[in-house]
Amino acid sequence: MREECKNELAGVVPGDLRPWTPNLREAEPLVSGPFDPFSCLTEVELFADLSAQEIAAMDLMAPARLFRRGELLFSQSQPVTALFILKSGRVRVFRVAEDGKALTMAILEPGAVFGEMMLVGQRMYDNYAEAIEDATICQLSVDEVERFLLSDPRIAIRISRLLGEQVARLEERLTDLALKPLSAQVASTLLKLSENVPTHRFSQDRTIHLTHEQLAGLLGASREATSKVMGELTGKNAIRQGRGRIIVTDRDLLHRLARSSS
Amino acid sequence: MREECKNELAGVVPGDLRPWTPNLREAEPLVSGPFDPFSCLTEVELFADLSAQEIAAMDLMAPARLFRRGELLFSQSQPVTALFILKSGRVRVFRVAEDGKALTMAILEPGAVFGEMMLVGQRMYDNYAEAIEDATICQLSVDEVERFLLSDPRIAIRISRLLGEQVARLEERLTDLALKPLSAQVASTLLKLSENVPTHRFSQDRTIHLTHEQLAGLLGASREATSKVMGELTGKNAIRQGRGRIIVTDRDLLHRLARSSS
DNA sequence: CTTGTTGTGTAGTCCAGATTACGGAAGAGG
């Protein structure tokens, strides 16, 4: 159940052991529709200030790669020195502890950038990133791009803003994890997720595409406990569910539950 | 034990109830030595790029205030729109949940700035800050200062770097909290704290000035459990202790313990 | 020295949530 996937980027994970990604399908044919290799940077808020010319210049050195579901974008054996831009598909960013347990830091939707911290001199020590759907990703070497971004004060400010938001989110999560019971954390997380959905995913009407297991990983909780809470929420008609999809139906109720300590 | 202190900033905390700060001494005379009101901004890395002239200009609108131990720098009834610069003393930044439990986000040493996030458009919703020692603090209104900082790309970059470091620290803490047992968290935290000590506090030889209770608040754990772990660490000669002070004696051992999952 | 006050050690009880262990259901692929 854990080692079905042999066709892997060789060597990224020594020992072929990947306890943090227990479920992985068989290799499946890529069904990526035709895509334009020159539209990586448009639509990304971070570069909104750049002229069309500048964007074109950067686009040229932004190779768009295709990642299979389950593939790792990098690991510490392949340390990253690049800015990622997610064009389609979804990516899970996570960290792994020594004993193999994982906490997912974020699940990125199309349009997201990842690796901003490295533009300001941070290294992402034990961060991993994995495509949870087939994904096309543009990758900009940080060195190449540094002069473009850091030299431009408007972009520097955008980076600041981005990092500021991230700090706020992380502080929120940290206090939730430390102080709130699981039920409240689930409610809170579902609310945040449902807000992020419509921005990038205009597909249906506000469906969160996550399995209970993925949600649990985001909470640092067990799948079983998470499932239990989800069942209760469904019973209270706060959400509706179906195999891999969650629909928030009663925001107010969730808000109240997110605040309660029982 | 919880309501001895009546001479308080009136109105900052409705109902006179402060469950998150259980221990508070009687009012004591301020023993602040003489200090120069015009040295707030020097010595602060964030402003290293400014000319002496600019610093002087900002210094003029930076009123240095004196806060008593236990006093709140602000609360949500006094929402902050200011950048703080800690000149002397120490400050605890913390968040409070609905049920009154608190998690301290950071303990700031002299030279630290606090409120950077607000320069990039973040509001700090339920953040509190409290002086845990008598402290002198310079306070710059964000509006006043915005043009100085955001207009200068060098400063914008410094802010980015600052926020980037904060993101890294928070991610680390989050995964520790989610994945590691308390003993490992304590070890890890002590290591980080002991690194920060010599930078700002050259007083004695690397003594961490924290009570078990304060450490527990930093971990989101109970005082008792924290004390137990501290006892074990002392038994293993990883640290030495004395009422409110902690000395790390065996870094390597702590590193190993910080990694273990038992 | 005496007394209050705050920090630390210890022990017992209790519980949320991890772990373990199934069984069943919804899809996917043939």
Place this chain on the structure above:
DNA sequence: CCTCTTCCGTAATCTGGACTACACAACAAG
């Protein structure tokens, strides 16, 4: 339609750490 895989529900047990309740030690102020 049948099979295989992933996802979800549920129930029993176990455990780290919260919570409750003291006892004592270090220091501070008188």
